[in-house]
Amino acid sequence: MPHGPYPPELLTTAQMARADRLTIESGVAGMALMEKAAAAIAAAATAFLVKTAGRRVLVLCGPGNNGGDGYVAARMLRSQRFKVRVAALVPPESLRGDAREAASTWDGRVEDATSCDFTGVDLVIDALFGTGLARDIDGPAAVLIERLNAWRAETRQKIIAVDIPSGVDGTSGAIRGVAVQADSTVTFFRLKCGHLLLPGRLRCGAISCAHIGIRSTVLQQIAPQTFVNEPDAWGAALRLPSVEGHKYARGHAVVVSGGASHTGAARLAATAALRAGAGLVTLATPQDAVAVNAPALTSVMLRVADGPAGLSALLEDRRKNVVALGPALGVGEDCCALVEAALAPSPEPRAAVLDADVLTSFALAPERLKEAIANAPGPVVLTPHGGEFARLFHGQRWERTLSGAPISKLERTRDAAREVGAVIVFKGPDTVVAAPDGRASILPHATPWLATAGSGDVLTGIVAGLLAQGMEPFAAASCAVWMHAAAAEDFGPGLIADDIINHLPAAWRRLTATQS
Numbered sequence: 001m002p003h004g005p006y007p008p009e010l011l012t013t014a015q016m017a018r019a020d021r022l023t024i025e026s027g028v029a030g031m032a033l034m035e036k037a038a039a040a041i042a043a044a045a046t047a048f049l050v051k052t053a054g055r056r057v058l059v060l061c062g063p064g065n066n067g068g069d070g071y072v073a074a075r076m077l078r079s080q081r082f083k084v085r086v087a088a089l090v091p092p093e094s095l096r097g098d099a100r101e102a103a104s105t106w107d108g109r110v111e112d113a114t115s116c117d118f119t120g121v122d123l124v125i126d127a128l129f130g131t132g133l134a135r136d137i138d139g140p141a142a143v144l145i146e147r148l149n150a151w152r153a154e155t156r157q158k159i160i161a162v163d164i165p166s167g168v169d170g171t172s173g174a175i176r177g178v179a180v181q182a183d184s185t186v187t188f189f190r191l192k193c194g195h196l197l198l199p200g201r202l203r204c205g206a207i208s209c210a211h212i213g214i215r216s217t218v219l220q221q222i223a224p225q226t227f228v229n230e231p232d233a234w235g236a237a238l239r240l241p242s243v244e245g246h247k248y249a250r251g252h253a254v255v256v257s258g259g260a261s262h263t264g265a266a267r268l269a270a271t272a273a274l275r276a277g278a279g280l281v282t283l284a285t286p287q288d289a290v291a292v293n294a295p296a297l298t299s300v301m302l303r304v305a306d307g308p309a310g311l312s313a314l315l316e317d318r319r320k321n322v323v324a325l326g327p328a329l330g331v332g333e334d335c336c337a338l339v340e341a342a343l344a345p346s347p348e349p350r351a352a353v354l355d356a357d358v359l360t361s362f363a364l365a366p367e368r369l370k371e372a373i374a375n376a377p378g379p380v381v382l383t384p385h386g387g388e389f390a391r392l393f394h395g396q397r398w399e400r401t402l403s404g405a406p407i408s409k410l411e412r413t414r415d416a417a418r419e420v421g422a423v424i425v426f427k428g429p430d431t432v433v434a435a436p437d438g439r440a441s442i443l444p445h446a447t448p449w450l451a452t453a454g455s456g457d458v459l460t461g462i463v464a465g466l467l468a469q470g471m472e473p474f475a476a477a478s479c480a481v482w483m484h485a486a487a488a489e490d491f492g493p494g495l496i497a498d499d500i501i502n503h504l505p506a507a508w509r510r511l512t513a514t515q516s
């Protein structure tokens with residue numbers, strides 16, 4: 001199983017502060033952590049300066065421990081004979097704790113950051129605010145960050161952020177007033193959720209994660225529930241065909257087609273379900289669409305199923321263990337009735353994937369959907385994009401908590417999953433998957449070429465195909481999102497939805513390459 005570029009767990013800023021605290025309580029000096037953090041920053045800066053033959057570094061230091069990292073990194077870089085200037089938001093004498101001690105190791109001049117000059121600087125190290133950012137940045141600090149960003153845009157010089165670009169909220173990825181636009185970010189121990197959620201991710205540049213002496217055993221106490229969506233997070237749940245297996249052992253997915261003039265979306269989903277590994281896939285078609293669907297299918301089977309009664313009859317075959325519906329099904333009561341037939345209690349377990357028009361159809365009756373899910377004979381996965389999510393969970397209007405902290409896409413997805421009792425895939429450039437039990441994953445990277453008609457229908461099919469093989473639903477949904485992105489990456493620019501399906505084997509190859 002390939003390992004992702006980052007450690008699997010994602011932390012909130014509060015969880016990271018706890019990891020620091022637990023480590024310090026266990027006898028590791030805070031200064032020792034800071035020295036290692038600063039060494040990682042200095043190494044990143046040195047690599048950049050050596051590559052570009054740059055010499056002049058400006059370190060911007062804030063009022064907390066993020067600033068402390070900056071002072072120590074400045075000392076380390078100067079000892080390597082780079083020309084280092086330090087400019088601070090507050091005088092070093094006003095610092096407290098480790099930050100004060102760190103500043104005392106810098107015996108050079110400290111300029112006032114609010115009036116510092118960027119002329120001739122080759123590299124800026126942003127050590128203004130890290131995980132202790134507690135409110136929106138305003139006043140002179142905001143003006144400084146705006147000046148810094150303007151300098152970068154004008155000169156194309158680079159900025160390395162210490163831990164997180166100043167102004168990005170580490171928990172939510174929101175921008176608190178203003179934020180530094182970094183070219184690279186060196187974070188410590190584990191990434192924070194805000195490194196991967198938009199807009200924060202776009203401010204980070206290339207992200208790297210340094211070990212600074214915090215042992216991963218602290219995670220046993222912190223028990224993080226959010227993960228980078230990479231195979232490390234769900235690989236163990238993957239089902240691969242077995243030597244003595246047969247197609248029925250790999251599950252039978254049913255995908256419901258729209259009417260005669262709306263059939264393509266369901267066919268995309270059905271074919272994707274097969275490529276994702278379902279042993280059999282049946283497209284359930286209304287009678288009026290048979291003539292359109294039949295000539296367009298080969299390995300996908302076709303059965304007539306008109307309306308809720310037709311679908312119920314088709315699903316009586318207990319081997320059909322997944323049903324997917326929504327793509328181009330049409331919005332309205334007929335769609336709701338089909339969903340209720342698909343989720344009707346059954347003696348055998350059967351999973352469901354609900355997407356697109358299904359989500360819009362229930363927007364005025366979310367309680368009705370919730371009830372159908374509660375009675376369903378198996379796990380349910382919903383795959384809304386931003387518009388569908390907003391329509392279905394319109395009760396969730398709040399963007400900030402009462403204390404002013406931003407509520408992230410991650411928390412909104414998690415709340416919605418709990419509320420509706422289903423796994424939710426909230427799609428977009430930073431797709432979040434959340435389960436009703438609180439587990440969540442965030443996709444670290446996906447090509448924007450995925451924003452193309454039918455791409456979501458393919459994702460629905462991949463989820464169905466993985467569920468058909470018996471994969472645990474949170475793992476199946478996360479894995480589907482990863483495979484979808486991996487296939488798109490393999491194809492590259494110019495992608496259309498059909499290409500994602502054709503490149504799923506490349507995603508499988510990546511998953512199975514290192515398996516013995």
Ligand SMILES: NC(=O)C1=CN([C@@H]2O[C@H](COP(=O)(O)OP(=O)(O)OC[C@H]3O[C@@H](n4cnc5c(N)ncnc54)[C@H](OP(=O)(O)O)[C@@H]3O)[C@@H](O)[C@H]2O)[C@@H](O)CC1
Pocket residue numbers: 020021030031033034035037062063064065066067068069098128129130131132133134135136137138141162163164188212
């Ligand atoms: N030993 C450790 O723990 C280790 C920590 N490490 C490093 O420490 C960083 C976390 O340090 P931190 O907790 O001191 O927070 P930090 O981000 O420096 O900011 C807090 C300061 O900013 C202020 N402030 C906040 N918001 C503001 C605003 N909007 N506008 C203006 N001011 C604002 C806030 O003021 P206050 O809210 O108290 O008034 C306080 O003075 C972490 O990112 C990592 O780099 C590593 O070295 C590893 C070991």
Ligand SMILES: Nc1ncnc2c1ncn2[C@@H]1O[C@H](COP(=O)(O)OP(=O)(O)O)[C@@H](O)[C@H]1O
Pocket residue numbers: 356385427428429430431446447448449450451452453454455456457458459484
């Ligand atoms: N800018 C983007 N970067 C990466 N992935 C994206 C971006 N925009 C959309 N996607 C992905 O593309 C797919 C689009 O799904 P959806 O909006 O349902 O499209 P459609 O309805 O046309 O099938 C989702 O998987 C989503 O996560």
Ligand SMILES: [K+]
Pocket residue numbers: 066126127128129130161162163164165166
């Ligand atoms: K910073």
